[in-house]
Amino acid sequence: MSILHDLPDSPCIGICSTLFDEVCTGCGRTAGEVSNWVFLSDEEKATVWERIVREGTAVRFTRPT
Numbered sequence: 001m002s003i004l005h006d007l008p009d010s011p012c013i014g015i016c017s018t019l020f021d022e023v024c025t026g027c028g029r030t031a032g033e034v035s036n037w038v039f040l041s042d043e044e045k046a047t048v049w050e051r052i053v054r055e056g057t058a059v060r061f062t063r064p065t
Helices: 031-039 042-055
Strands: none
16 A cells, blocks of 8 residues: 555655755755656655655754644
């Protein structure tokens, strides 16, 4: 079962840093994951989501809600 139905279309929160960093500080995805997001399968997207949630270091997870 996919976890994607409970998540936004993309981890992006509009705080992008992939022009100068390998990993975006806003969402936690790599530059390759950001640029290829629309081409990833649901399984690949779920894997990325699981990793960035587990790491929990991106602004998406550290900013106050």
